[in-house]
Amino acid sequence: MVAAVGLVGGAVVAVAAGVAAAADDGGAGHVVVSEAYLSGGSANAPFRTKFVELYNPTSAAVDVSGWSVQYRSATGTAASTSSVPLTGSIAPHAHYLVAGGSNGTVGAELPAPDASGAALNPSGSAGTIALVTTTDKVTLPTGSVVGDVARGAKVVDLLGYGTSNTFETAAVTGLPSSNATPGSLTRTDPSSDGDANAADFAFGSAVTPENSASSPTTPTSTPTDTPTPTPTQTPTPTATSTPTAGPVRTIEEIQGTTDTSPLVGETVTTRGVVTATYPTGGYNGLYIQTPGTGGDLDLATHTASDGLFVYSTAAAAALKAGQYVEVTGKVSEFSGLTELNATSWSVVPDAVPAVKPATVAFPSSDARRESLEGMLVAPAGSYVVADNYSTNYYGSFTLAAGTTAFVQPTQAGRPGSAEAAAAVADRAARAVVLDDGATTNFSSAANASKPLPYLTGGKPARVGAAVTFTSPVVLDFRYSLWAFEPLTELTPANADAVQPVTFADTRTPAPTVAGNLHVSSFNVLNYFTTTGDQLTGCTYYKDRAGNPITVSGGCAARGAANAENLQRQQTKIVHAINGLGADVVSLEEIENSLTTAGLARDASLAQLVDALNADAGAGTWKYVPSPTTVPTGEDVIRVAFIYKPAVVAPIGDSKILVGASAFDLAREPLAQTWRPVGGTKADDVVVISNHFKSKSADASAPPGDLDSGDGQGAFNATRVAEAHALLDFESSFAAAAGTDKVLMVGDFNAYGQEDPVKVLTDAGFTDLGATTGKQTYLFGGYVGSLDHAFASPALAKVAQADVWNINSVEPIANEYSRYNYNVSNLYDTTAFRSSDHDPILVGLDLPLKEPVQVRVKAPTAVPFCSGGKVFLSTSVVAGEPKQALDIRLTTPYGDKKFTKVAPLTSVANVFATGLASVPAGTLTVAAYYWDGTGHYQVVTKDYRAKDCS
Known part of the structure; x- marks a missing residue:
């Protein structure tokens, strides 16, 4: 966690002038909580009053005026229950003592505190203590408060202990069961912050309150009864020349x-x-x-x-x-x-x-x-990158043993199903970290000048990319995770000799999808042409030099901080859309300029179209103007349509759903009828753009919308209601348009097997994205699709789809929002990491013709053992049509596509699982025929569990 600059692995603060320059000691680089004494006044207590001690490990004074120390109970989800304002500054390598409440009268008086508040009365067994850059009581998120999460909550440092629902990486455990056991939670190395409470703190009997009058020191460690080293451990003394040997043990x-x-x-x-x-x-x-x-x-x-x-x-x-x-x-x-x-x-x-x-x-x-x-070890078998989010922070990846990344449980199966449970078990069985031999937090100000390992411009390690081990590694265990470590600290300077792996390059051009009209959905990650510097009150995420990059809060804007950063964002989005090959694009997370800045509702949309045309040629793109009637109280983001007038034309006005209470917390859907240029009414197709309510937790959510823990996140009931309201809207709009060819696209914030998706598929719509074998989003180390294209029965007969994986699988370090966060410049102007969602592309062939009947038969799926590993033998026979078929075999261990399979021809593939045992599962067979009328069939075949160990 760093004060001063940009994103950090644990927290970010807006720091007083001089702190960024002061973070040169190689330590935490910001003020830290160094000790928390929680049993003041209890039996056997050495001091009567509870306290929180702060420490400044930097070489410059830090002004803490306007900051506060706050406390919230272990199970709390609302604002902090107490806040003690701070004043003055903390000298270099000096302490600051914040006195709180008391449990009784036992114990001595504290040294004169620098700040005090009796309402600061933390529990002795579980709770959350936070140092924040405001005196207002903050509403802390639950879970791990690090990186962007910490920064958004104005957290400088945070200590979660016991069963607290808020912590850095993991809460401290091992506290005594009774307040009668004297002691305190002490940071084992006050000059360091590993952004992991469980590793950074230990409970010990030594209670050592120090105020600002204490002599400044540069501590190496604070003693406790039974010290638990932090991952960045304090060095031990050099060996003695005449050692005293203990018993010899192997x-x-x-x-x-x-x-x-x-x-x-x-x-x-x-x-x-x-x-x-x-x-x-x-x-x-x-x-x-x-x-x-x-x-x-x-x-x-x-x-x-x-x-x-x-x-x-x-x-x-x-x-x-x-x-x-x-x-x-x-x-x-x-x-x-x-x-x-x-x-x-x-x-x-x-x-x-x-x-x-x-x-x-x-x-x-x-x-x-x-x-x-x-x-x-020399890791044998196949490995792929499964998660690269932490690379930007700690120089590490999560790998998956095998050939596939980990699939979101509710993408793999219905919530609570055996399939969903199997997805969780699959990650537990196959996940291993690829580390850099260090605990460096590259997002801290102290380390931002150190180049990130593994990431080099133009060759990103993308989720799903094959990993080849070129040299041995050590199997290590830290932070409760197994990890492959290089044989010394890895840096870009020594990578040729030390880096133990290479990564396959999986970047591709946009997919080719058959059809004469192409429709896409693309979430453009808060594209706002109203930048933060145009509004008052905005706060910012900043780069390593303290320059604003993106808006973090305080105003209606959500995107770029200024014109320079908007240009970086816009350039990548333009290259993505112009490279996509779409004729109609549904945009999500584009600014509603009326709500944000009181401008014309389409102002931001118009600027994006101008930028697209400047790149693709004048007149290539147009936008659909906003409907005359729009809902009141709209969000600052919206959905919209852009299109290529040379290919397709909007028929009639667009219409936005007005008055549906289900969308009070989200963006209302927008519908438009389209007709290919030169076509007739028989060719008309309705496209509806959507952006359902997000999954993020909210303490103010009604009880029915709280996260139930079934994997669907918060606000699931709202998204289900939105799905029902969408079906009603679709029915009335399509009837008025006189067509049964409907495509509903967008960011539905629901994975493929969740309740809102089931509402739509139960109504007869086909989730075209499910036929692609690709996902559009990465979260929590799992891939899944929040973005969908649902085709009505009439349209599904002439529709194909694909996903262009340009965003979700890319390291976040490549995003415009991380510009200059590290000394290595990883930004480029390409389409890659132009957003956090991948665009889905649908090909339609209009007008509708009588479909060819597609049939496949005799699917097989049989697991067998070879060399102690499970292999899965699969096959299927192309069926009745006179024309050749395209057939895709999909398993949890990969997929295989066969093109132009002749009638009555068998195709087969053996999938290597890379595992000694596999659970029972399902082979999915998708058969396609395309002649301008395309049709497809999906069949499944279950297979049994197999143990070869």
């Missing part, structure tokens, strides 16, 4: 056969070959492994790891990979990682067998992963 004995060493707390001596060193980047240690181990392992019998992390910055700096060493130290568990806290070490001159990387597929169970913890 690495295997230290590791044991469970997730906790049987020797925790004991001082032991062991030997091993150095395999990886991390003298920089925050790991502050090295890995050693028993000589001669590794290679081809049978994980059924290999039950204890031969690798071990040694915690010592001095040793990591002095030792080299390949050296055989003897280490003495105390065994501990650091956030689940078994390690040896070295007190002495030396190089052993003996010749020993080399360590071999273990050639193993990623295990699906924690027990088998534990048997490889800390070992050198």
Whole structure:
């Protein structure tokens, strides 16, 4: 978390002048909560009054006037219950003491507090403490408050503990069950902030309140009874020249056969070959492994790891990979990682067998992963990028073992279904982090000048891209996640030697979709031509130099901060739309200029069309003017249509749904009848643009709209009501237009198996996007489609669809909103990452003809074992039509398309799952015929579970 600049992994603040320049100490770079004493006045309490202690780890004073320390209960979702305003400034490396309430009269008086408020009375077992840049009580989000979330909530630092619903990464646990146990929550390294409460704080008996009058210090750590190191651990002393050896133990004995060493707390001596060193980047240690181990392992019998992390910055700096060493130290568990806290070490001159990387597929169970913890591995099998959101923050990816990314549970199956549960289990079995050998938060001001690893201009690591391991890695465990680590801290400067992987380039031109009229839906990510600097009260997300990039709140604008950033955003959107190949585009999240700035409702839309024509040629695009009648109290974003007049013409006026209470919280749908140029009324088709209510949680939501936990998010009841209202609107508008050919497109904020989608498909509409095998959105490490194209029965007979994956799968670092967040300039003017949603493209062939009957028969799906892995054998036979078919076989482990399959011809494919066992599942067969009248058929075939382990 950084004050001063742009996006951070934990929080962002608007900081007093000088703080950004002060963040040069290599630490947190902003004021942090350093201690929270929660049991003041209770039995055995050393002090009568509760307190929150702050610390300034930077080299310049920080003005905290107008800030406050706030508290909210562990289960609270509304505004903070208490707020203590702060005044003055905190000197470099100095503390600031905020006194609160008390549980009784036991204990001494605190040193003179710098601020106080008796209403600040945090629970001793669970709650949320926040340092924020306002004195107004803030409504904190639930979940992990880091990055954009923290910045939007004006959070500088936040501490969630116990069962709190608000925290950084994970709440601190391990607090005593009674307030009679004296102690406090203390940041283990006050100069550092790992944006992870569970790792950054520990409960100990030492209570050390310090106010601004205390002598400024640059602490290395604050003692507790049983220190729990933070992921950026404080370096240990250099080894002694005459070490005192403990009992000799093998690495295997230290590791044991469970997730906790049987020797925790004991001082032991062991030997091993150095395999990886991390003298920089925050790991502050090295890995050693028993000589001669590794290679081809049978994980059924290999039950204890031969690798071990040694915690010592001095040793990591002095030792080299390949050296055989003897280490003495105390065994501990650091956030689940078994390690040896070295007190002495030396190089052993003996010749020993080399360590071999273990050639193993990623295990699906924690027990088998534990048997490889800390070992050198050469990952076997296929891997793809599954999530790249954290790359912009921590230089890490989530990978999926196998050939497919993880699918949203409610995209895979109905909420609560076995299919949805299987999607969650699939992620648990196949997910592993690819890290950079460091804990660096690249979004902090202190680290923004450090280039991001892995990301290079023009070659992004996209979700779904195949990953090839070119060198061994260490299997590590941190932040409750398994990770592949390079053998030393990875930077762009050493990438040629250190980076252990390459990524396949999966960028493609826009898909070719057959048809004579092409309709697209494209969410353009808050395209506002009213920029923040044109309005009063706007607050901003800022780059590493403190320059405003996008609006964060305080005014009606939601997009670019100024003209320069608008141009960056607009250029990418223009290249995306002009490269899409669409004739009609439904736009979502475009500015409603009337609501935002009191301008003509279409002002922003007109500017986008001008920009499109400047790129594609004068007159290429036009926009559909707003209807004469529009709803009152509209949102600041809206839906709209643009089109190519050389190809298609709007027939009559557009119409927006007015008066439907279901859309009180969202954007009303917009309908327009279209006719291809040169066509007749028989060719008319109605297109309706939609943007349903979002899934984001809102404490003010009515009970029926709260997140029920079934995977559909908040406001599901509202979206269901919107779906019913849309069907009524579609029915009346299509009847007035005299056509049964209807296409409903847009951002429905519902995945493919959720209730709102089912309402529409139960009414006879076909979800064309479901036939593509592609998704339009990435969230929480899962891909799924929020964007859909629903065709009426008459139109579905002549419709095909595809998705152009230009946005959701791209690293967020490439987005215009992250311009200059890092010293590496990752922005370009291409269509890629022009938004966060992917456009869907539908091809229609008008006029309607009598469809050809498509049939496939005899689908098969049989799992079998080979080499300890499950393979899935699939086949189907093309059926009756005289013409050839296109056939797509889709499984959870990939899909395969066959083109121009002759009648009565069998096609088959064997899918490699990469797993030792798979649950029961379903093969989906989609058959297509296209001659200008196109038709398709979808059939399924269930297959049984298979275990090859």
